[in-house]
Amino acid sequence: MPTESNRIAPEERLVNLVVALMATEQGLTKDAILTSVSGYREQHESGASKDALEKMFERDKENLRGLGVPIDTIGDHTDPDDLREARYRVPTAEYELPGDITFSPAELAVLNLAGGVWSESSMSAEARSGLRKISALGLDVDAPIIGYAPRINLREPSFAPFQRAIEQGRVVEFDYLKAGEESPQRRRIQPLALLDYEARWHVYGFDLDQDAERTFLLSRISSEVKITRHSFDVALREGAGDKALAGLQEVAARQSALVEVAPGTEAALRLSRRGTPAEQGIRVPYVDVHIFADELASYGPEVRVVEPATLRAQVIARLRRVVARHGDADTEGCEG
Amino acid sequence: MNAKQLLATDRAALILQLVPYLIGKGEVSLAEAADEFDVTVEQMRGMVEKLTVIGRPGDGGFWQMANDLFDIDWDLLDERDIIVITNTVGLERTPRLTAREAAALLAGLQLAATLPGVGESGVVQGLLAKLARGASSAPAEVIVAPGEVDEARVTIADALQRGVAVSFTYQAPDREPTTRTVDPVKVHIASGQWYLQGWCHLRQSMRTFHFERISDVRATDIPITHGGEPVPGLFEASEADAVAEVRLRASVLPLLSDFLDPSSVGGEGDERTAFLRIADERSLKRLAARHAGDIELVAPTSARHAVRTWAEAGLAQYVSSNEFPSGDAG
Numbered sequence: 001m002p003t004e005s006n007r008i009a010p011e012e013r014l015v016n017l018v019v020a021l022m023a024t025e026q027g028l029t030k031d032a033i034l035t036s037v038s039g040y041r042e043q044h045e046s047g048a049s050k051d052a053l054e055k056m057f058e059r060d061k062e063n064l065r066g067l068g069v070p071i072d073t074i075g076d077h078t079d080p081d082d083l084r085e086a087r088y089r090v091p092t093a094e095y096e097l098p099g100d101i102t103f104s105p106a107e108l109a110v111l112n113l114a115g116g117v118w119s120e121s122s123m124s125a126e127a128r129s130g131l132r133k134i135s136a137l138g139l140d141v142d143a144p145i146i147g148y149a150p151r152i153n154l155r156e157p158s159f160a161p162f163q164r165a166i167e168q169g170r171v172v173e174f175d176y177l178k179a180g181e182e183s184p185q186r187r188r189i190q191p192l193a194l195l196d197y198e199a200r201w202h203v204y205g206f207d208l209d210q211d212a213e214r215t216f217l218l219s220r221i222s223s224e225v226k227i228t229r230h231s232f233d234v235a236l237r238e239g240a241g242d243k244a245l246a247g248l249q250e251v252a253a254r255q256s257a258l259v260e261v262a263p264g265t266e267a268a269l270r271l272s273r274r275g276t277p278a279e280q281g282i283r284v285p286y287v288d289v290h291i292f293a294d295e296l297a298s299y300g301p302e303v304r305v306v307e308p309a310t311l312r313a314q315v316i317a318r319l320r321r322v323v324a325r326h327g328d329a330d331t332e333g334c335e336g
Numbered sequence: 337m338n339a340k341q342l343l344a345t346d347r348a349a350l351i352l353q354l355v356p357y358l359i360g361k362g363e364v365s366l367a368e369a370a371d372e373f374d375v376t377v378e379q380m381r382g383m384v385e386k387l388t389v390i391g392r393p394g395d396g397g398f399w400q401m402a403n404d405l406f407d408i409d410w411d412l413l414d415e416r417d418i419i420v421i422t423n424t425v426g427l428e429r430t431p432r433l434t435a436r437e438a439a440a441l442l443a444g445l446q447l448a449a450t451l452p453g454v455g456e457s458g459v460v461q462g463l464l465a466k467l468a469r470g471a472s473s474a475p476a477e478v479i480v481a482p483g484e485v486d487e488a489r490v491t492i493a494d495a496l497q498r499g500v501a502v503s504f505t506y507q508a509p510d511r512e513p514t515t516r517t518v519d520p521v522k523v524h525i526a527s528g529q530w531y532l533q534g535w536c537h538l539r540q541s542m543r544t545f546h547f548e549r550i551s552d553v554r555a556t557d558i559p560i561t562h563g564g565e566p567v568p569g570l571f572e573a574s575e576a577d578a579v580a581e582v583r584l585r586a587s588v589l590p591l592l593s594d595f596l597d598p599s600s601v602g603g604e605g606d607e608r609t610a611f612l613r614i615a616d617e618r619s620l621k622r623l624a625a626r627h628a629g630d631i632e633l634v635a636p637t638s639a640r641h642a643v644r645t646w647a648e649a650g651l652a653q654y655v656s657s658n659e660f661p662s663g664d665a666g
Contacts, residue, residue, distance in 0.1 A: 319648075
C-alpha cells in the first residue's frame with residue numbers, strides 16, 4: 001500500500017497528534033499543530049486551505065475521543081467561548097491506565113476467561129482489545145482456567161446502537177411489537193442499561209411517552225434504533241442495571257402458571273426443576289407469556305396448562321398453528 | 337469515505353496499543369505479535385514499519401531528528417522477522433480501556449462469577465472495581481443475570497477440577513433414563529443452558545449432556561482416563577445426525593444457527609428452506625412446536641407426521657375439557 005510522498009496515512013497523523021499532545025505540558029495551539037505535526041504539516045506546506053485543515057483537525061479530535069483518548073481544550077480564561085487561542089493537550093494521567101491498577105496472576109486468568117465469552121459479535125473484538133491492553137502490562141498470569149467454556153450469545157443488531165446511546169446519554173426511538181399486540185408502536189426512551197436475562201437481551205430505560213421505567217425485549221424490536229439529538233442526564237444511569245434486574249425478578253416472583261405434567265417426560269424433568277409442587281400439578285414462575293408459551297408448546301402432550309387462561313390460549317393457538325402447517329397436502333399417500 | 341475514516345481510526349488504535357506491547361515484550365516475533373493483534377503477519381510488518389515515521393513534531397518547524405521518531409532494530413526485522421523497539425518518544429504506558437472494552441469484560445466477568453470454583457474466590461469483585469476504574473469513561477451498564485447454580489453444577493465442577501469421574505442418571509427426551517459414569521472434560525454455557533462434555537463409560541465415546549436432564553449426581557473416586565481425548569464443538573455436526581428438510585421464516589434462522597448449515601439455506605425474503613442436522617430425529621417435533629408456525633417440517637415424512645401427531649395430542653388435552661376456549665385471544 002504505497003503512499004504518495006506528501007500524503008501521510010491518516011492513522012499516522014492521528015498517532016502523531018497523540019504523541020505531540022502528550023509531549024506538551026502547556027498545550028499546543030491549533031496553528032502550532034497544523035504547521036508542525038506530521039500529517040498536517042505536509043498538507044499545510046503543499047498549500048491545503050486553512051479551513052480544510054481545521055476541519056480535519058476537528059474530525060481527528062472526535063475520532064481520538066471515540067478511542068478513549070482524552071483531549072483537553074484550554075481556552076481563554078476571560079472568554080471561555082473564544083477558542084482562537086485555545087491550546088490542546090492530552091493529560092497523560094487520564095490517557096494511561098492508572099499505575100496503581102495491577103492484576104494478580106489469578107485475576108488475569110479469570111479475566112482471560114471472561115474476555116472469551118463473546119462469540120461472533122462486535123463485543124468479542126472489544127473484549128480482545130481490552131485484554132490486549134492489560135496483557136501489555138507484562139504481568140504474570142496463572143495457567144488458563146480449563147474445563148469451562150462460557151458463552152454469551154448476542155445476535156440482536158439493536159444492541160450496539162443502544163450501547164452507544166447509553167454511553168452518550170441520548171434518547172432513542174424504535175418500533176416495538178408488544179406481546180399480544182397486532183402491530184408495532186413507536187417508542188421513545190432514555191436507555192439506561194442492557195440486561196441479559198434467561199439468555200435474552202433486554203434494554204431498560206425511561207419511556208418518555210408512558211412516563212415510566214420500562215424493559216424491552218431486543219428480539220421484539222422491529223425497526224432500526226434511531227439515536228436522536230436529545231440528550232438526558234447520564235446520572236439517571238446510576239443503579240439502572242440493578243433496578244432492571246430486580247424488575248424482571250419481581251415479575252417472575254408474582255407471575256406463575258399452574259401446569260400438569262406427564263411423569264417421566266422431558267416436560268416433567270424441566271418444569272419441576274423450576275417450579276413448586278401444587279395440589280393439581282406444578283406452579284412454574286415465568287416472565288414473558290409468549291416465550292413461556294413457546295416452551296410449553298414444544299412439550300406437546302407432555303404438559304397441560306391449567307391457568308392462567310391467557311397462557312393456555314397461547315399454547316393452544318401454537319399447537320393449532322403447528323397442526324395447520326403440517327397438514328396432509330404434502331404427505332398424501334403416506335398416511336393410512 | 338466514512339468507512340475509510342473508521343478503518344484509519346482502528347489502525348491508529350492498534351498502533352497506540354502496539355508500543356506498550358512491544359516494550360513489555362522486549363523482543364517478539366512478527367507472527368506472535370500478529371496473532372495477538374488479530375492481523376496478518378504482513379499487516380503487522382506494515383504497522384511496525386509505519387511506527388518508524390511517527391514521532392514528536394520537529395522543533396520550531398524544523399524537520400524531525402532521528403531521535404524524535406520511534407525506531408526499531410531493522411536488521412532483526414528484515415532478517416529474522418523479530419520486532420525490537422529501540423527508540424520511543426511517548427505512548428510507553430498502556431492506554432486506559434475504552435468504555436466499550438470495559439463493558440465487554442465486565443459482562444464476561446459476571447458470567448464467569450457464576451462458575452463454581454471461579455466466582456467464590458472474591459477475585460471477580462476485585463476485578464469489577466479495577467476495570468471500572470481503568471476505563472476512560474463510564475461504560476454502559478451491561479448486566480448478565482446470574483443463573484441458578486445448583487448442587488449438580490457444583491459437584492460436577494468439583495469432580496472436573498479433581499480429575500475424577502461422576503455418575504448420574506441421565507434422561508434424554510423420549511428415552512428411558514440411564515445411569516452414566518462420565519469422565520468430565522468441559523462444562524459449556526450457551527444461551528443460558530449448561531452442558532457437560534465428557535467420556536461416557538457406557539457409550540465408550542465423548543458425549544454431551546444437558547445439565548437439566550442430569551439428576552442424582554455424585555462424584556466417584558475413579559480417576560479419569562479419557563480426559564485427553566479430542567472434544568468436538570458443542571453443536572458440531574456428526575455422521576450419525578438425522579437430517580431434516582424444513583420451510584421456515586427468515587426471522588428464525590438466527591435461532592437455529594446451531595443446527596443448520598448456512599449453505600443449505602435457500603429461498604428469498606421471509607420464506608426460506610433449509611436442512612437441519614439434529615442428533616435425534618425424535619427431537620424435531622419439539623423444535624417445530626417451539627417455533628409454532630415458523631418452521632414446517634417437509635422431510636422426512638416420518639418427522640412431518642410426528643410433528644402433526646405431537647401437536648394434535650397436545651391439543652386433545654384441551655378439547656376433552658368442557659371449557660374449551662374458542663379463540664386465540666383467550
